[in-house]
Amino acid sequence: MKYNWDWSVLITDPYLGWIAEGFAWTIGVAAAAWVIAFSLGSVIGILRSLERPIVISVYFGNLPNWTSFSLGPVAMTNGLFSADFAVVLRGIGTVYVTIFRNVPLLVQMFLWYFVFPELLSEEAGRWVKRDLPLPEVTTAVVALGLYTASRVGEQVRAGINAITQGQHYAAMAMGLTQIQVYRYVLLPVGYRIIIPPLTSEFLGIFKNSSLALTIGVLELTARTRQIEEYTFQGFEAFTAATVLYITVTAIVMAIMRVVEAKARIPGMISLGAK
Amino acid sequence: MLKKVISAVVAVAAFSAFQPAQAQEGSSYVLKRIKERGVITMGHREASVPFAYIGDDGKPIGYTIDLCNLFVDKIRETLEMPDLTVRLVPVTSQTRIALIANGTIDMECGSTTNNLTRQKQVDYLAVTFITGTKIASRKGEGITELEDLDGMVIAIVQGTTNEKAIKRIMDEKGLDIRIVPVKDHPQGWLAFTTERVDAYPTDDVLLYGLISKSKDPEKYQVTGRFLSYDPYGIMVPRDDSTYRRLGTVLLADLMRSGEMQKIYDKWFNPGPTGINMPISDALRVAFEIQALPH
Numbered sequence: 001m002k003y004n005w006d007w008s009v010l011i012t013d014p015y016l017g018w019i020a021e022g023f024a025w026t027i028g029v030a031a032a033a034w035v036i037a038f039s040l041g042s043v044i045g046i047l048r049s050l051e052r053p054i055v056i057s058v059y060f061g062n063l064p065n066w067t068s069f070s071l072g073p074v075a076m077t078n079g080l081f082s083a084d085f086a087v088v089l090r091g092i093g094t095v096y097v098t099i100f101r102n103v104p105l106l107v108q109m110f111l112w113y114f115v116f117p118e119l120l121s122e123e124a125g126r127w128v129k130r131d132l133p134l135p136e137v138t139t140a141v142v143a144l145g146l147y148t149a150s151r152v153g154e155q156v157r158a159g160i161n162a163i164t165q166g167q168h169y170a171a172m173a174m175g176l177t178q179i180q181v182y183r184y185v186l187l188p189v190g191y192r193i194i195i196p197p198l199t200s201e202f203l204g205i206f207k208n209s210s211l212a213l214t215i216g217v218l219e220l221t222a223r224t225r226q227i228e229e230y231t232f233q234g235f236e237a238f239t240a241a242t243v244l245y246i247t248v249t250a251i252v253m254a255i256m257r258v259v260e261a262k263a264r265i266p267g268m269i270s271l272g273a274k
Numbered sequence: 275m276l277k278k279v280i281s282a283v284v285a286v287a288a289f290s291a292f293q294p295a296q297a298q299e300g301s302s303y304v305l306k307r308i309k310e311r312g313v314i315t316m317g318h319r320e321a322s323v324p325f326a327y328i329g330d331d332g333k334p335i336g337y338t339i340d341l342c343n344l345f346v347d348k349i350r351e352t353l354e355m356p357d358l359t360v361r362l363v364p365v366t367s368q369t370r371i372a373l374i375a376n377g378t379i380d381m382e383c384g385s386t387t388n389n390l391t392r393q394k395q396v397d398y399l400a401v402t403f404i405t406g407t408k409i410a411s412r413k414g415e416g417i418t419e420l421e422d423l424d425g426m427v428i429a430i431v432q433g434t435t436n437e438k439a440i441k442r443i444m445d446e447k448g449l450d451i452r453i454v455p456v457k458d459h460p461q462g463w464l465a466f467t468t469e470r471v472d473a474y475p476t477d478d479v480l481l482y483g484l485i486s487k488s489k490d491p492e493k494y495q496v497t498g499r500f501l502s503y504d505p506y507g508i509m510v511p512r513d514d515s516t517y518r519r520l521g522t523v524l525l526a527d528l529m530r531s532g533e534m535q536k537i538y539d540k541w542f543n544p545g546p547t548g549i550n551m552p553i554s555d556a557l558r559v560a561f562e563i564q565a566l567p568h
Contacts, residue, residue, distance in 0.1 A: 002513050003375045004394055114464055129470040130427070136454065216455040222432065225368050229433035232395040234372050 009233045010240050019237075022223030023244055029140055029219060030209045034202060036145025037152050044149060045156025046182060047093030052168075053084040054178060093153065100150035105143070106211055112143045113215040140212035148205050155197045159190030192263050199256040203249045220244060298353050302516035304380055305353060314346055314358055317365040317373055319384030321459055323483035324541045324549055325403070325506070326384040334362060334383075337541040341402060341525070342383035342508060348524045366458065367433045371395055374509055382509035385477065387435045397514070398507035399521035400529075400564045404557045406500035407436045408478035410466065410485065417473055418497045421447065426472040429454045429465040436476050439502035459484060477504055479551065486548050505560075522566070529565035 009015050053073070063079040070076075073084035100108070113136070117125040132138055163186055171185040191198075213222035224241040228234030299305035308314050318334040319326040329335035350358050363379050370386060373379045374396045388398040409428075411417035417426075420443060430437045432455045444451055454471055456462040463484050466474035474481070481496045488494065510518055528534040535553065544550040 002377070002511055114461075114468065117470075118468060126469070129468070214457050214461075218455065222455070225433060228372070229368070230391075230438070232371055232375075232392055234375075 003235065004233075005236070006231075006233050007236050009227065009231045009236055015227050015231065015237075018223045018227060019220070019240055019244075022218060022220040025137070025217060025219040026206065026209050026221075027248065029137060029144065029212055029217065030206045032141045033144035033148060033209065034205050036141070037148035037201070037205065040145070040149035041152025042156050042187075044093050044096055044153030045160065046187075047089045048097065048153060048157040049160040049186075050086040050090050052086065052172075052178060054086045054089070055082050055084050057082040097150045097153055100147050101154070105147050105208055106214060108147055109140065109143045109211055109215050113139045136212070136216040139215060140209070140217045144205060144208060144212065148201060148208070151204075152198065152201055155194045155201065156190065158197075159192075159194035160186050162193050163189050189265070192265065195256065195260045195263065199253065199260075202252055202256065206249060206252070207245065300516045302514050304511050304514045304517040305349070307377065308349065308358065308380060309353055309355070312355075312358065313361050314349060314381075315361045315363055315379045316342055316346065317363045317370060317379035317382040317384075318342075319366070319370075320364050322385040322480065323487065324545050324547055334364075336383075337537065338383040338385065338402065338506075338508065340537050340541070341528075342381055344528070345381060345399075345508065345521055345524055348520050352520060367431060370509065374511055377511065380511070385480065385506055386509050387504040388507040389435060392509075393512070395512065397510050397512040397518055399510060399518065400525040401505040401507050401560050402525070402534075403479070403506040404554065404560060405477040405479045405504050405506065407439050407475055407502040407504070408481060408496050408500065409473050409475045409498045410481045410494055410496055411473045412493055413495050415472070420444075420451075420475070420498060420501060421449065423451050423473055424449050425451070427452045427454060427470070428473045428475060429456045429462045429471040430475060431456055431458060431462050434476065435502060435504055440475055443501060463488070475501065479549070482549050482551060483547060486550075526564060526566040529561040530567075534561055 010019070058081045060079045060081060063076075067079070068077050073087040075082050103111075117128040119125075120128065129135065160182075167185055167189075168181060171181045176184065209219060210221040212219055213225070216222075218226070220241050224237040225234075227237040231237075299309060318339060320328050320334070322336070322338075324336050325338040326334050326336040346358075346360055350356050363373065365373055365379070365382060365384070370382045370384070371392065374382055382396075385403070386398075388401065409417070409420060409423075417423060420440065428440075428451055430440060430453055437453075437455075440451075440453075443449070454465060456465055459476065459480060462474050462476070465471050467488065478496055478500070485491050485494050485496065508521065510521065525534070528537070538553055538557075542549055542551045543553070
């Protein structure tokens, strides 16, 4: 290999500043996207886990006999119209996961950045392209957040489904509403169960944030490439980026391990975190 | 005595049998590598019209590709290995230098500017094209020079000499232009034609190529002075003058015989994409100067 090594580029002005700036954007994009991913993912996961019917009934008064019918989740008997909204909500969750989990993130970034503004009215599209604050960063955060939300959602669902049906029934028998069952019984336990896969997802969002460079966010990988292009010392720059990525993910892993140990319910779940 | 003579003859014969093998590759580590692998690895760009781009049959074609193919023939001839195969490796503006430096590719065929910083890592054959940075803008928006873009937005491909040239002028003149970094020419052109940015600067020849292939060529114009001087060359591994000399000889012969002009006209005048760029005076002089005698 004919390569002139020169590690000093990493501490030369402005390249040191570029690395620091890129690193800050990587953390910023990943953290902001995680807020979207975790909150939206939780909602999606809950929707996907709905099993008990959520029936809303409307009484139309005494209607003739021929109005009685039953179509799966919708039924009408003696003027009492009842619909099970759990079916609709579950469907929304399923459609969301199908779309956002099955399209490559790189493609999603491109679609949000180049195609989405063209679908809007001319005025709104122009606003997205020109006046949106930090257009590249905002688009990247939204794309990364929505994509990761589909993955977090599946994990939340898995966590909820891992709890035995008995607990659900017991909670209902105590007179808790559906919302209360989730709030006080299913979610506190479900989240604890999925801490290990959630950790992976949180690490993944840092690494996936590097795809934001394709729509022009100057995060760590983009800055690394830029240094390569200015100095042609690409190997040194990429080594620095590798070390920074590993450092931040190692810190996240350490924190999550503590969280896992603290959140453990002895004798119940999370046997892994002893 | 006779035995001694015979052994001397055998020794000389054996030595001379090995001699050509030594002479073919000489001290060249690249030629040695090609001989060992039995393969020449050609790095090529995929969307640098008309230097190196993907043709209708899915294979790279273009002005630089033609020259590289002649270079490949020259290597085959020198190594006396007519069956050497060519492995094609697509490269981007970000990967091309690393792939030459780490020994993956033996030549890079596209539209690469020869500059002194890059020569710390790679080497170049003779200058085969001369261009410079200009700006593409929409007609009727009153944008003709970089200075007109103060307070506006432009897209630039990351990692190009254009990026450096534009940033240097912006610093010198204190221009406030927002730069949207893009990955490659298709993306930069998309950002420009969807009006995400007001102008798209890159090498003028590439702009003519992009406009000639766009849906509405009448809407766009290439304007302004040259913002940089970009001489293109075929990129080769550094510290191998034996290997580089093969290319120098080839290109000097082509330039001396007028063959170079013919290859140029095939791709540019008017060329398969209708780019319609007769040879410039600067390039004609460059061909004359680089046509070194034997």
